[in-house]
């Protein structure tokens with residue numbers, strides 16, 4: 001197994017969804033590959049954090065602010081070939 005193979009399987013691996021034979025290969029690679037260990041650690045931490053936060057819905061105010069921020073961003077985002085090349089955050093010129 002190579003690092004690429006491991007990375008391709010990672011999502012399933014952290015979900016405990018990888019076939020046992022494949023899992024053994026993966027862990028064998030992991031044991032000898034420090035970069036892959038770091039990646040797996042990071043993913044596990046992220047998932048733990050995510051799962052820990054799962055029972056708590058976003059506070060309504062936070063959600064509203066998030067939506068407002070996203071909406072703002074979408075409105076100012078370039079809309080394809082009609083978009084000018086200037087930065088989308090630039091205020092419109094006074095006229």
Ligand SMILES: [Zn+2]
Pocket residue numbers: 002003006029033035036
């Ligand atoms: Zn590796």
